[in-house]
Amino acid sequence: MKVVVVGATGTIGSALVYALQNDHEVIAVGNSRGDYLVDMTSEDSIRELLKSLGRFDALAITAGSVAFNSLQAMTLAEWQQGIDSKLMGQINLVRYALDALSDNGSITLTSGIIAREPILKGISACTINGAVNHFVKAAALEMPRGIRINCVSPTVLKESTAPYGDFFPGFIPVPASTVAQSYKKSILGIQNGRIFEVE
Amino acid sequence: MKVVVVGATGTIGSALVYALQNDHEVIAVGNSRGDYLVDMTSEDSIRELLKSLGRFDALAITAGSVAFNSLQAMTLAEWQQGIDSKLMGQINLVRYALDALSDNGSITLTSGIIAREPILKGISACTINGAVNHFVKAAALEMPRGIRINCVSPTVLKESTAPYGDFFPGFIPVPASTVAQSYKKSILGIQNGRIFEVE
Numbered sequence: 001m002k003v004v005v006v007g008a009t010g011t012i013g014s015a016l017v018y019a020l021q022n023d024h025e026v027i028a029v030g031n032s033r034g035d036y037l038v039d040m041t042s043e044d045s046i047r048e049l050l051k052s053l054g055r056f057d058a059l060a061i062t063a064g065s066v067a068f069n070s071l072q073a074m075t076l077a078e079w080q081q082g083i084d085s086k087l088m089g090q091i092n093l094v095r096y097a098l099d100a101l102s103d104n105g106s107i108t109l110t111s112g113i114i115a116r117e118p119i120l121k122g123i124s125a126c127t128i129n130g131a132v133n134h135f136v137k138a139a140a141l142e143m144p145r146g147i148r149i150n151c152v153s154p155t156v157l158k159e160s161t162a163p164y165g166d167f168f169p170g171f172i173p174v175p176a177s178t179v180a181q182s183y184k185k186s187i188l189g190i191q192n193g194r195i196f197e198v199e
Numbered sequence: 200m201k202v203v204v205v206g207a208t209g210t211i212g213s214a215l216v217y218a219l220q221n222d223h224e225v226i227a228v229g230n231s232r233g234d235y236l237v238d239m240t241s242e243d244s245i246r247e248l249l250k251s252l253g254r255f256d257a258l259a260i261t262a263g264s265v266a267f268n269s270l271q272a273m274t275l276a277e278w279q280q281g282i283d284s285k286l287m288g289q290i291n292l293v294r295y296a297l298d299a300l301s302d303n304g305s306i307t308l309t310s311g312i313i314a315r316e317p318i319l320k321g322i323s324a325c326t327i328n329g330a331v332n333h334f335v336k337a338a339a340l341e342m343p344r345g346i347r348i349n350c351v352s353p354t355v356l357k358e359s360t361a362p363y364g365d366f367f368p369g370f371i372p373v374p375a376s377t378v379a380q381s382y383k384k385s386i387l388g389i390q391n392g393r394i395f396e397v398e
Contacts, residue, residue, distance in 0.1 A: 043275055071341045072297060076242055079290065083282055091278065091326075098271060118337040127290075130333025131326050138317040138325035142270045 002027065002056040003187060006040065006093060007063025009033045011159045012110070015176035016062060016183050027053065031063070040064065040089035050096040058187045059097045060108040061090050066128050068121040068167075082128040086110075091135060094149070104146035108186040109136055113155040113199060119167050129153065133195050140193025148193075150186040154179040155199035174198055201226065201255040202386060205239065205292060206262025208232045210358045211309070214375035215261060215382050226252065230262070239263065239288035249295040257386045258296045259307040260289050265327050267320040267366075281327040285309075290334060293348070303345035307385040308335055312354040312398060318366050328352065332394050339392025347392075349385040353378040354398035373397055 001024045007013040008028030020026050028034040029049065036052060039045040040063055064086030067078035090109045097107060114122040115129035136151040143149055156164060158173040165173070182196040200223045206212040207227030219225050227233040228248065235251060238244040239262055263285030266277035289308045296306060313321040314328035335350040342348055355363060357372040364372070381395040 071294070071338055072343070074294075076287075076291070079287060083287075087326075087330075088275075088278065088282075092275070095270070095273075115333055118340055123334065123337040123341065126337035127286075127330050127334040130336075131286075131330035134314055134329025135322065135326040137329075138313075138322040139270055141317055142322065144271070 001025070001058060001187070003058040003060065004029060004053060004056050004097075006030075006038060006059070006061045007110075010062055011157055011176045012154070012179050012183075013062035015180040016060060019177070019180045019184055020187075027056065040093065041084040043092050046089075046092045046096050050100055053100060055100055055102060056105070057102045058106045058108070059093065059101065060183050060187060061093055062110055062183070064089050064110060066124045068125065069123075070121055071123050074124060079124055082124045086128050087131050087135075090132060094139065098144065098147070101145075101147050104148075106147065106187050107149040108183050109149070109151045111136075111151050111153040111195065113153060113171070113197070115153060116197070117171070121167070136195065137193055143192070148186075148191065150191055150194045150196060152179065152182045152186065152196045152198060154182070172199065200224070200257060200386070202257040202259065203228060203252060203255050203296075205229075205237065205258070205260045206309075209261055210356055210375045211353070211378050211382075212261035214379040215259060218376070218379045218383055219386075226255065239292065240283040242291050245288075245291045245295050249299055252299060254299055254301060255304070256301045257305045257307070258292065258300065259382050259386060260292055261309055261382070263288050263309060265323045267324065268322075269320055270322045273323060278323055281323045285327050286330050286334075289331060293338065297343065297346070300344075300346050303347075305346065305386050306348040307382050308348070308350045310335075310350050310352040310394065312352060312370070312396070314352060315396070316370070320366070335394065336392055342391070347385075347390065349390055349393045349395060351378065351381045351385065351395045351397060353381070371398065 009030040038049040066082030111129035111132040114125035156168040158175040208229040237248040265281030310328035310331040313324035355367040
């Protein structure tokens with residue numbers, strides 16, 4: 001199976017590439033390193049990427065950022081970051097990938113635990129992750145040619161405990177290798193419209 | 200109580216004004232008619248509105264639009280409509296209203312049933328309404344000075360059955376006067392962080 005991983009050099013993305021590479025052809029896409037580069041905040045960059053990739057069987061997106069700040073301090077530019085990157089970046093990748101995906105292919109997006117469990121300074125993450133989950137639920141009902149779409153919503157990663165752990169009191173961190181298995185389930189399984197919560 | 204209704208000339212807004220006006224001072228805000236005007240897609244227009252309003256006890260937003268189209272046909276501009284209007288329009292009104300609200304005041308936003316029940320061409324509505332619901336859940340945990348925030352998520356209105364009814368097969372329409380009661384519950388009650396589903 002030819003699997004395109006957008007965010008392949010990130011913590012989850014590299015764990016996913018590792019989990020797939022023995023049995024599948026993995027195309028690594030990053031914003032600064034990889035087989036192909038993309039700026040996921042740019043519709044033009046996404047269109048160019050999809051022109052270059054040819055046909056493939058699965059798209060997994062393990063990229064997309066949001067800003068962290070309190071509601072009262074967060075600027076419009078900080079709100080815009082999550083909208084341009086994690087929300088519309090993923091949606092635009094889906095829009096342009098649909099024509100390139102094989103029949104019965106799959107798409108796997110990423111949201112995150114902050115949608116269901118708000119944290120300090122996490123208001124944009126809660127809002128945007130909630131939007132991504134809802135997008136997937138609705139998009140699953142419109143997928144053509146047997147294509148499926150799911151979302152992985154992981155808790156804080158074990159690998160991120162040092163920088164971010166204090167923002168996740170009482171959350172049990174999960175290693176990226178465990179989170180990667182949910183993407184594998186989405187790519188190789190039969191589920192559609194599911195939010196895989198990993199915690 | 201001084202209540203600011205943004206969207207006061209719309210179907211829900213005018214029902215809400217009617218339900219409040221005998222017992223409260225209602226300030227009607229619209230985009231083309233009302234005591235005050237606002238373009239809720241413009242941060243500048245929202246800032247100007249809030250400068251003019253003075254202090255008030257409750258903000259209810261019954262405005263905000265999204266585009267309706269299929270996932271494959273929907274353009275980036277159509278996605279942007281829901282983001283600028285129903286999502287960031289409401290969030291920006293909250294951001295700027297916080298300083299103007301009295302202690303123990305309230306904010307009531309609007310999402311909609313398509314967040315939980317996708318319909319044909321409703322992918323943006325599902326995504327944006329889901330985002331608004333998640334914003335309210337997180338924002339309730341950050342409200343200062345006893346201010347509360349809730350959201351009303353109504354089904355299709357009886358008054359909208361003629362233009363939109365075919366998109367809501369099997370949905371039982373509810374009159375705007377019934378929906379208005381949920382805003383009243385949010386404004387005059389003690390609930391916080393609630394999504395009031397009206398169907």
